Structures are given as C-alpha cells and as structure tokens.
Amino acid sequence: MKGWMGKLRAFALLGLTAIVLSACGKENLTALDPKGYGADQSLYLIILTTVIMLFVLAIVMIVYTIVLIRYRKKKGQEDFIPKQVEGNKTLETVWTIIPIILLLIIAVPTITATFDLADESAASDSLNVEVTGNQYWWHFNYEGQEIQTSQDLYVPVGERVYLNMMSSDVIHSFWVPTIAGKMDVNPENENTMYIEAQEEGVYWGKCAEFCGPSHSLMDFKVIAVSQEEFDQWVEDMQNVDPEAEPESTVAQEGQSLFQENNCMSCHAIGSSPAQIGPNLTNFGDRSTLAGVEDMTKENLVQWIMDPESMKPGNKMTGNYPEVSEDDAGKIAEYLMQLEPSEITPESAGTE
Amino acid sequence: MSTVASQKRGFGEVLWDYLTTVDHKKIAHLYLIGGGFFFLLGGLEAMAIRIQLIKPENDFVSAGFYNELLTMHGTTMIFLAAMPLIFALMNAVVPLQIGARDVAFPFLNALGVWLFILGGILLNLSWFLGGAPDAGWTAYTPLSVTSPGHGVDFYVLGLQITGAGTLMSGINFLVTIINMRAPGMTYMRMPLFSWTTFVTSTLILFAFPALTIGLFLLMFDRMFGSAFFDVGLGGNSIIWQHLFWIFGHPEVYILILPAFGIFSDVIATYSKKRLFGYTAMVFATILIAFLGFMVWAHHMFTVGLGPVANSIFAIATMAIAVPTGIKIFNWLATMWGGRIEINSAMLWALGFIPSFTIGGMTGVMVASVVADYQYHDTYFVVAHFHYVIVGGVVFGILAGLHYWWPKMFGRVLHEGMGKLTFWTFFIGFHLTFFIQHFLGLMGMPRRYWVFLEGQGLDTGNLISTIGAFFMAFGVIVMLVNVVYTAVKGEKAVADPWDGRTLEWTIASPPPHYNFKQTPLVRGLDPLWIEKTEGKGHVTPAEPLDDIHMPNSSILPFLMSVGLFIAGFGFIYQVDYNWAYILLFGGMAMTLVCMLIRSLKDDHGYHIPKVELEREAD
Numbered sequence: 004m005k006g007w008m009g010k011l012r013a014f015a016l017l018g019l020t021a022i023v024l025s026a027c028g029k030e031n032l033t034a035l036d037p038k039g040y041g042a043d044q045s046l047y048l049i050i051l052t053t054v055i056m057l058f059v060l061a062i063v064m065i066v067y068t069i070v071l072i073r074y075r076k077k078k079g080q081e082d083f084i085p086k087q088v089e090g091n092k093t094l095e096t097v098w099t100i101i102p103i104i105l106l107l108i109i110a111v112p113t114i115t116a117t118f119d120l121a122d123e124s125a126a127s128d129s130l131n132v133e134v135t136g137n138q139y140w141w142h143f144n145y146e147g148q149e150i151q152t153s154q155d156l157y158v159p160v161g162e163r164v165y166l167n168m169m170s171s172d173v174i175h176s177f178w179v180p181t182i183a184g185k186m187d188v189n190p191e192n193e194n195t196m197y198i199e200a201q202e203e204g205v206y207w208g209k210c211a212e213f214c215g216p217s218h219s220l221m222d223f224k225v226i227a228v229s230q231e232e233f234d235q236w237v238e239d240m241q242n243v244d245p246e247a248e249p250e251s252t253v254a255q256e257g258q259s260l261f262q263e264n265n266c267m268s269c270h271a272i273g274s275s276p277a278q279i280g281p282n283l284t285n286f287g288d289r290s291t292l293a294g295v296e297d298m299t300k301e302n303l304v305q306w307i308m309d310p311e312s313m314k315p316g317n318k319m320t321g322n323y324p325e326v327s328e329d330d331a332g333k334i335a336e337y338l339m340q341l342e343p344s345e346i347t348p349e350s351a352g353t354e
Numbered sequence: 355m356s357t358v359a360s361q362k363r364g365f366g367e368v369l370w371d372y373l374t375t376v377d378h379k380k381i382a383h384l385y386l387i388g389g390g391f392f393f394l395l396g397g398l399e400a401m402a403i404r405i406q407l408i409k410p411e412n413d414f415v416s417a418g419f420y421n422e423l424l425t426m427h428g429t430t431m432i433f434l435a436a437m438p439l440i441f442a443l444m445n446a447v448v449p450l451q452i453g454a455r456d457v458a459f460p461f462l463n464a465l466g467v468w469l470f471i472l473g474g475i476l477l478n479l480s481w482f483l484g485g486a487p488d489a490g491w492t493a494y495t496p497l498s499v500t501s502p503g504h505g506v507d508f509y510v511l512g513l514q515i516t517g518a519g520t521l522m523s524g525i526n527f528l529v530t531i532i533n534m535r536a537p538g539m540t541y542m543r544m545p546l547f548s549w550t551t552f553v554t555s556t557l558i559l560f561a562f563p564a565l566t567i568g569l570f571l572l573m574f575d576r577m578f579g580s581a582f583f584d585v586g587l588g589g590n591s592i593i594w595q596h597l598f599w600i601f602g603h604p605e606v607y608i609l610i611l612p613a614f615g616i617f618s619d620v621i622a623t624y625s626k627k628r629l630f631g632y633t634a635m636v637f638a639t640i641l642i643a644f645l646g647f648m649v650w651a652h653h654m655f656t657v658g659l660g661p662v663a664n665s666i667f668a669i670a671t672m673a674i675a676v677p678t679g680i681k682i683f684n685w686l687a688t689m690w691g692g693r694i695e696i697n698s699a700m701l702w703a704l705g706f707i708p709s710f711t712i713g714g715m716t717g718v719m720v721a722s723v724v725a726d727y728q729y730h731d732t733y734f735v736v737a738h739f740h741y742v743i744v745g746g747v748v749f750g751i752l753a754g755l756h757y758w759w760p761k762m763f764g765r766v767l768h769e770g771m772g773k774l775t776f777w778t779f780f781i782g783f784h785l786t787f788f789i790q791h792f793l794g795l796m797g798m799p800r801r802y803w804v805f806l807e808g809q810g811l812d813t814g815n816l817i818s819t820i821g822a823f824f825m826a827f828g829v830i831v832m833l834v835n836v837v838y839t840a841v842k843g844e845k846a847v848a849d850p851w852d853g854r855t856l857e858w859t860i861a862s863p864p865p866h867y868n869f870k871q872t873p874l875v876r877g878l879d880p881l882w883i884e885k886t887e888g889k890g891h892v893t894p895a896e897p898l899d900d901i902h903m904p905n906s907s908i909l910p911f912l913m914s915v916g917l918f919i920a921g922f923g924f925i926y927q928v929d930y931n932w933a934y935i936l937l938f939g940g941m942a943m944t945l946v947c948m949l950i951r952s953l954k955d956d957h958g959y960h961i962p963k964v965e966l967e968r969e970a971d
Contacts, residue, residue, distance in 0.1 A: 028796025029810035034728045035795050041727065048725040049795070056715035063682060063711050070689045071704070074625070075696065084886075085692045090631035098683040099676060106672045109722055114665045116724040121661040173497040174591065176656060176731060180797045184727020187656045189592065190496060191585040194658035207809075211656075211731040211799040213490045214497060216417035219802035295806060315417040 031181050032207040039182030039206075040163075040199035044116045051112065055105050120184075123195055126165045132156065134168040136175030136188035138214055139221040139314055140281045140294065149274040150240045153281035155289055155348070156208075156225045159233035163197045171278075176212035179225045185211045200227035205290065205348045216316035222294035228351045239344035243284055245273030249340050257337025260330050264323060272341065280319060287342035300335050307331040374906040376460035377866055381467050382446035382762060388471045389438030395478065396430035397829060399423045404786075404822040407815045410807040420803040421488040422505065426478075428491030429509065432605070433516055434474040436747050440612045441467075441523055443754045444551045446762045448527065450857035450864065451548045453536025453873045458529040460904045461951070462522050468914035469519030476921050477512025480505055490801060492602070495583035495594040499575050504925055510573045511921040515914075517562055517569070524558030527551055536856070537895040538875035542636070545855045545879075546629060547754075549636055550615030553643045554608050560647065561604035568597035577928050592657060599650035607646040609743065611639060613750025614681060617703050620753050621685050623851050624700040625692030628879060631684040638677035638684075645674045655726045664723045671721035678714055682707065698772025699851075702753035705780045709745030713738060716791065731801075734794025740787045752776075752832075759839070760846030764863045768843065771835035775828045782824025789814045789821075854879035859892050867901045870894075870966055898967065900960040907956070909947045916943030 027035045037043045133144040134156075142153050146167075158164045168177055170188045178185035179198065186196040200206070210221035228236065249255050261267070269280035289298055293314055296302045306313055308331050311320040326334070363371075372380060402423050406414045415423065449457055457463050480486045487509035489498035498506045531552045535544070544552070572594070574580035581587035583594055622629045629635060651659060651667040685707065696704065716738040720726050729735055752775075759767045793814045798805055805811045849858040856873055857864075859881050871894030877883050884892055923937025 027810075028792075029808070032797035032809055033795065034797065041724075044724050045728040048722045049719070049728065052719040052722050052725060056718055059679070060708075060711055060715055063686070064708060066683075066686045066690075067707055070686060071694070074689055074692050074694050076693045080693055083693055085625070085627050087628040088630060088687075088691065089628065090634065091687070094687065095631050095634050095680065095684075099680055102676050102679045106675060106718070109718065110669055110672055113668055113722040113724060114661075117664050117668070118661045120724060120727070173500065174494060178731075178799065180728060180795075184724065185656050185730060186727075187658060189658065191590055191592065192658065207797065209797065209799050213421075213492075213494065213731075213801045216421060216488075216803070218421075219417075219799075219804050222806075 029207075031204055034180035034184075037181060038200060038202045038204060039179070040201065041120055041183030041197075042181055043201075044120060045184050048109075048113060048116060052109055055109060059102070059105065120196070123165070123197075125163055126195065126197075129163050129165050129197070130159070131165045131167060132158075134166045134177060134188065135278065136168065136170040136172075136177070136210070136214075137278075137318075138172050139210070139217040139317060141177075141208075141221075141223045142278050142282065144276075145237075148237060148241065150237065151271065151274050151276065151278070151282045152240070152284055153278075154223050154291075154294055155285070156223065157233060157236050157346070158198065158200060158225060158227050159230045160200050160203050160227045162230070163199045165195060165197045168194045168196070173214050174212045175210045175214050175221070177208065178211040179206050179208040181206045182225060182227075187212055198225070200225065203227050203229060203351045205351050217314040220293070220295045220314050222291070224290070224348065226348050226351045228346060232346050232350050236344050236346035239346065240284065241274075243273050243343045245271075245275070245284075249337055251336065251340070253333055254337045254340050257333035257335070260326075260334050261337055264326065264334075266323070266334075269319075269322070283338060283341060285341060285343050287339045288344060288347045290348045298339075300332070300339060303335040303338065304328065304331045307334055371906075373911050374464075374908045376456075376464045376904050376906055376910075378445045378449050378457050378460065378463060379762070379863065379866070381463050382442045382444075384467045384471070385438045385442035385445060386762075388467070388474065389435050389442055392430050392434035392474055392478075393439065394829070394833075396427050396435050397826065399427035399430065401822060401826055403427060404819040406803070407805065408819040409816070410809075410812055411804050415803075417803045418485075418488060421490075421801070422481075422486040424801055425487045425490050425493075425505075425509070426481075429477070429487070429513070430474075431743075432491065432609075433513060434470075434477070436609050436743065436751070437520060438470055439751045440554075440609065440747075441470075441520075443547075443616065443751065443758065444523075444527060444612065447754075447758055447857055448548050448551050449530065449534070450761070450860065450868060451545045451855050452531060452534060452539050453856050453869060453875060454530065454534040455868045455872075455901065456904065457526050458533055459526050461907060461910060462526050464907070464910035465913060466519040466523040466526065468911050469522070469917065470516050472914045472918040473512045473514070473516030473519065473921075476515060476918055477508050480508035480512075483508075492598055493572065493594075494598075495572070495575075495591040496585070498572060498594075499583050499591075506572075507576055507925040507928075510569050510576065511924055514566065514569045514573070515917050515921060517565055518917075519914075520558060521562045521566070524555040524562070527555040528559065531555070536869075536872050536875050538880075539856075540875075542633070543875055543878045543880070545615075546618035546632075546635060546639075547612065547615035550611040550618075550639055553639050554611045557604045557608045557611070557643050557646065561601045561608065564597050565601035568594060568601065571597070573924070577924060595654055595657065596650070599653045600647075603650040603653065604643075604646045606739075606742070607643055609747045610750075611643065613706075613747050613754075614639065616750045616754040616757070617685065617706055618688075619855065620699055620703045620757050621688050622879075623757075623853055624695045624697070624703075625689045626695075626852070627688055627692040628854075628882075629684070630687035630690075631680075632878060634680055635684055638680045641677040642674060645670060645677075649674065652721055652726075655723050656730045668721050668723045672718055675714060675718050682711060682714075697756075698767065698769055698776055699753050699756035701773065701776045702749045702756065705776065706745060706749040706753070709741060709749065709780075709783070712788075713741030713745050716741065729794060731799055732794030733790040733798045733800055736800045737787045737790035737794065740783075740790075744783055744787070752779075757851070758857075760850050760862045761857055762863060763840070764846050765839050765843035766846050766850060767839050768835050771831055771838065775832045775835065777828075778824050778831065779828030782821045782826075782828060785821025785824060786818050787821070789817050793818070849881070852885075854882035856880055856892065865969075867903060867961060870901075870969075871898055872896050898963055900963050901966065902958055902960055904958045905956055907951075909951050913944045913947040916940045916945075916947065919943065 037046050131146040135142040143156050168188045170190045175188040176185045183198045206225040208223040271277040271282050292298045485505045487505040489501045571582040581589045583589045583591045648670045652671045846862040873892040874895035920940025923933045926933035
C-alpha cells in the first residue's frame, strides 16, 4: 500500500474531504470519520472503491452524453437508416480487460484487510471480553477479571480488545461505526472480532441485525479511556460490594424494595453471572437509560412502571410484580446512586 | 370462435373466460393485473415506512406494525410484484418473439398464474387475521421461528404456493424456448428478451428448490415441532441464511436479466440499429447467471464465515461486474451512430443506464469485504439494492410495458402522461435513494423503526421521504394513463415502432392463435431483414392449414383454490383440530383435480382452414 497506491490514497482523501466534511454525520456515530483501527481500514477501502467506481461512472456518463447529443433523431432524418453494426472485437476486448484490471486493484487490498481484521494471534495476550447479545440489550463479561456489566463497554484506548460474541436468543450484530465494522452475534457459535479505539471518547454502538420490535432501540456505548483510567475502572468494578447500603434513606428503602420484589432473580449487581436482565453494577454511571433514553429519574420511573412504552417487546414487561409510582421512585433513587467508579463516560470526554 | 374477442360480452362471461383461459396472452393480462395490484400494495407499505421515518422518533406506526410493513413491503415487491410483472411480459411476448402459437404447456401456465394469485392473497390475508409476518422478507431464523402469532406461517405457506407457480412457469418457458421456436429461429437468432427469459428460467429451475426446502424446514419447525433451526436442540440457524441466499442471490438475476433483455430490444428498436455485440450480450447473460450461483455468501460477510470464505465470495462477486460492464458498454455502442427516438419507453431505458450503473458501482463497493463490514445491514445496502431493483428491474418493466402495451392491448399508452410518469418517478427515485448511501455510512442501520434525535440523520431522512412522494405521484399518473388509454387511447397498428422482431409482424392485439402460418426466420431481427430487403413481411414456413389449439379449463383455478384452502389448514391446525378439515379437504380438492386432468383425454380443438381463410389479414 505504498508508492503509487499511497498517492492514490492521498489524492482520494483530498477529493473526498469536501464530501466528508459536508455530509459526515454525527461525530462518534459516523463511519466517515473513523477513530478506530477497523473503521480506518474500512474507510480506506470505501474511498478506494468509490474513486475507482466514480472513474467508471464518469466514462459511462461521458459516452452517454455524447450519444444523446450526437445521435438523437433530428429533423429531416426520417428516412435515415443507420449502419447496422454487428460489433467490434477490439472495443469489446478493451471494455472487458480494463474492468478486470480495476477489479484486481480493489481485490488485493480487500483480501489483505480481510485477513488482517480476522487475525486472532494476539488474542491470548490481550483483554478479552465476552459479549452477549440479548433482546434488546448487551452484556459484557471481562474474561478473567470478575467484571460483569451491561450496555457500556469500557476499553483502554490504543489497545486491541478481543470480543468473543454470542447471542442468548436471536441473531444480533455488534456495530460501532466510528471504531470498527460489524460482526454478527449468533446463537450457535462464538464470533471473535477485535476493536481498537485510537482516541478517547464515547462511541455509539447499534444493533445491525433485525432482531424484533425494539431492534432500533438496542443501542450501546463503547467508552474508550486512557490506560490509567481503565486500570482505575477495573479496580473500582472489582471492589464493588453488591450489598453496600446507600447513604440516603430513600435509596435504602429502594434497595429493600429491589430485594423484596425479586429484581435480583433477573438482574445482578456485582460480578454475579446472572444475566436474564442487564447487570446494574454501574447503572448510575451510564449516560443513557435502556441505551436510548436520557438518564433521568423521571424516565427511570417510567421504565420501572411500564417498560413496554419505552422498548416494545422487551422481556421485562409482565415478568415482575406491579410497582407503585412511589415505590418506583425509591427504586430509581437506589439504582441511580450505583456509581462505583470515578471513571464515567465523562472521563472519556463528551459524546 | 376467433371473432368472439371483438364482440361485446357480459361481465360474467369475461370472468369465466379469464378463470378458464390457457391462452398465454390472457395469462399475461392476469399476471399484469395481479402483479400491478400487489405493486400498488407494496408501494403503499413503502409510503407508510417513509412517513414513519420523516422525522426522528416519530410515532406514525407502532414498532410491531412497522416490522410487519417492512417485511410485507419486501416480500410483496419481490415475489408478488416484480416477478409476476416480468412473467406478464414473458407471457405476452416470448411466444410471439420465437414464432410460437402458445407456450409448451398452456394448462401448466394457467396453473402457475393462479398459484401466484392465490398464494399472494393468502399471504396478504394475514393483515386481517392477527397480523402480517414481521421477521423481514429474509425471515432469518431464529427470529422467524420464534415470532409469535401466525404472521410467519402465512409467509411460509403464501410463498410456498406462489413459489410452486414460479417453478412451473420457469420449466414451461424452458421447454417452450427449446422446442417451439419457428423454423430458422436458431438460438443465436433469438431476440435478447427471449434469450434472457431462457436463462432466467434456468435460474428459476435451480434456485427456487433451495427456497422450497428452506420454507419446508421453517414450516416443520413452526407447525410440526421439528428443530432444524433450533440451536438449543442441536439445530443450526445459519443454515437458513445459506438456503435463503442460495435462492436469494440468483433471484436478483432472475429479476434483472429479463430487464436486460427488455432494454436490449427497446434500445435496438428506438436507435434503429442492430444490437451491438449480440454474441457478447448472450454470453454475458449466461456468465452472469452462472456466477450468480457462486456469490450467495456475500450477503453473509458479517456472519463470521472466516476470512477465506469471505475472500473467495468477494472475488466471485467482483467478477460479475465484468459481464455487466460489457452489457452497459454494448448498449451505449448500440446507440452510438444510431438515430435515437426518445419516447416514454426509450426514456425508461435511458434513465436505466446511469441509475443501474450507480447500482452496479455500489455493488462492487459492497463486495469489498472490509468495506462491507460498515455497509452491511445499513441504509447503504438499502440504497444499493433499490438502485438495482428499482433502477434496473422496475425501469425495465415500465420500459417493457410502454413498448409492448400496443401489442398486449391494441392501444398505445398516452405519450405525455408517459413522460410525466418517467420524470417524476425518476427524480423521486434518485431523491429517495441517493441520500440513503450517506445515511448508512452516518450510522443508520436498516429496518429501524425510529432513528434518534440529534444523530445527524434528520435531513437525509426528510429528503428521502419527499422523494418517495414524487415516486408515488408518478405511479398515480401511470394509473390514470392506463385508464385513459383503455377508454380513449389511440388504436395501435401491427407495427407501431418500426420494430425488428417477430411480434411486430402480427396484429395488435394478436389473434388467439398468434400466427396464421408459422413464420420462416432468416436471421437475427427477422422483420428488419424483410424490411431492408423491401418485402416488409415475413415469409410463412408452412401452407395455411388447420390450427390445433388447447381447450380452456377451470381445473388450474380449482387446483390452486384447493392448495389455498389447505394453506389455511396447515396454519391453523396448530391451534384448532377443525383446521384438519381444511387441510385434508383442500389437498383432496387439488388431488381430485389432478386425477381428472390425468384421466380425462383432452385433445384440444382445431380451427378449420376455411375459417382462417375467411378472416382478413
């Protein structure tokens, strides 16, 4: 990818800067402004293929325009019979060979990148996270670290993190456009991909495989923080006391309500492997509720009382005792003070 | 007998005529009416989708209903609109183009159309019977197996019945083209539309069984307690994706190749030139069809098949760009040096070239595996396949309809309205779908019921919805045009476009026996050859004699009704025992009809020579 290919790349980048700047989309969601290794590789190929294909389109359009201007039926041509040409071997050979060459130019870096991104040789020396896709939330288990969490995936910046992904129900697809392309999360086999964020930040992730009514609400975050911040976060998460008593009395009442209503039969706080529902260890640190709503007490109360109104088809609806608004408020108070770490999405900068 | 068509008849008589017809021209009308109806239905579903996405976090429709809409939009447009409309043109044109009096198996042809219509109705009745299928037109397992209610059951049975009809029609056209070409009509003298019909029929023959098997397995899983796709019981859900795409990718070519054929005929006719590089065009078609079976896994790059499989399928996919490119340049070269007449049929062909080239470009782009890790399942892919299917297939169908309407109905579509349809639809199409390439790359996955506020996706979606309204307007004008033409349209002569092929040698619409005497074909573009040699008409290959014709029959309709009833039986036997009455009753009805068909000798009838002589040319 050096030499003339490098020049082509530089030229292509220059040419597309204008388009990218005007239609880039939201920072930390778009694939057009990558901040991760995989997304970088993808964008390179996107630009390379676009430039080559625009070249082909340009040729087609030039011939097309000439044809339409020169050979459109004109007045006084009613009796003109064009020469009936059968074909032209030279021309036909030319427009067979040139596309083959152009495709080879695309094929070689495509295959190189495909094998590069499938490289698992560094997996054993890297941080491995077990990712589970569920209707409609994500679970992350930091292998060998005794850390379980849901919805927010904390990773150290500049490090390869291997994700070993499986689904607990239907097929989902893990996609964080700004950092890496997507990989399906299947119920029958573990798929592995690695991500490597190059800048600190909170990156939006989305489920990209149709998975039911709330498919469009299955967002999550990848939070890339510095190595020191990450180490701090790991330590904080490992030291969580799941039974810790909250400071405020309201939250204390919420905690007992949480236990009385058997919320723990699906949810977990701490590194317990239970995961019928999302793990809530650092619930208060999250910036969004259920992946898509603002993290406010009001929203949380609504969620506890009627999750169906926020995520149609979720598995919580109808599977827990009815909760009064008052009790929901207390539980919300308890959940929102579950902030075990200093390291939050804010540590990684704004979204 | 043969003058009946021109006489006034009661509604009941016409209805009975169409219910029992085995005439390929009337079957074409049935396909057109059925396909046209479902096209409008699919269009309404598309409009609802676009209205829901006009602004962020909209609540025009609920999440569950939105999933039904997107599933039914895709399923309807592919299986119940695009395919039948293509079959309408094949039925109307191919026997005429090869100089035949009908297809090889007229009875089977009628069975095919009724299976399509009743399968389509069965599928759409799900709207009124507890909810339509909601697992996407691809019905990926396990989502489709676990989808509650009967929606997906209707999908399985509806497509199974429709698919059986398609498979029959494919076989029918294969046999017709192999056996029923007029004397002198060698393979390498066939018009491109007949050629692409031939190749498409081969694709149907090999691709549809994969769908049939997949649907049966899904049916057993959902209705009879098997576990082919149930991981928990040792099944495998990825197998469905393979089965579906082994059918699904060739399906893309089943749709686009006939469109290529239409454009080849339309462009040659209106450029007043022989198709440039005819042989290359034929072999490009065959090559595309062949490669079409080797690329299914490019729909599955993110499934985790590994870098080796992904690379192989990427290369195979890119290879398809070569024959497709040959075709684009050959069409341009056909127009080069010609005398291009631009009317509404030709406008669709001219609109197709840039639109489809963009679709082909993005096709190569999504073949680049690592780039596809970003494109996959986003609006980029939605944009890509709409550029191919609308910009290729729908433009092709519309070009074909404007071109052959006079031959099918004896009247010419109104030119002004035709052009208005083109321009609004063409502009609306690019407005709707071009921006979606960017929406995808900006992080919008497909099949999203809502997109969130403040993610930079608002403007693009708004533009896209505005474009959809332009397209809807174009379709409405087209409808008005059809009604206007039926009532007041200009009567068509036998050869309104100074045509080149055999269908223009006979009256518009043709008599029910098509050719009084089978024509003798002396080369490619037989009518054009006779015109340039000053004769203007094709020499008959046989003396005038009695013509053997097949009898009409109600059996194909009754067989299809039997399967339609049995379909309900299969769906409801899960919940209710009485449904077995429907299941066995319906199957019995079909089997009895088959028995009658087998035992009853039906030799058809002859149109006597005297009567043919009486009729003026």
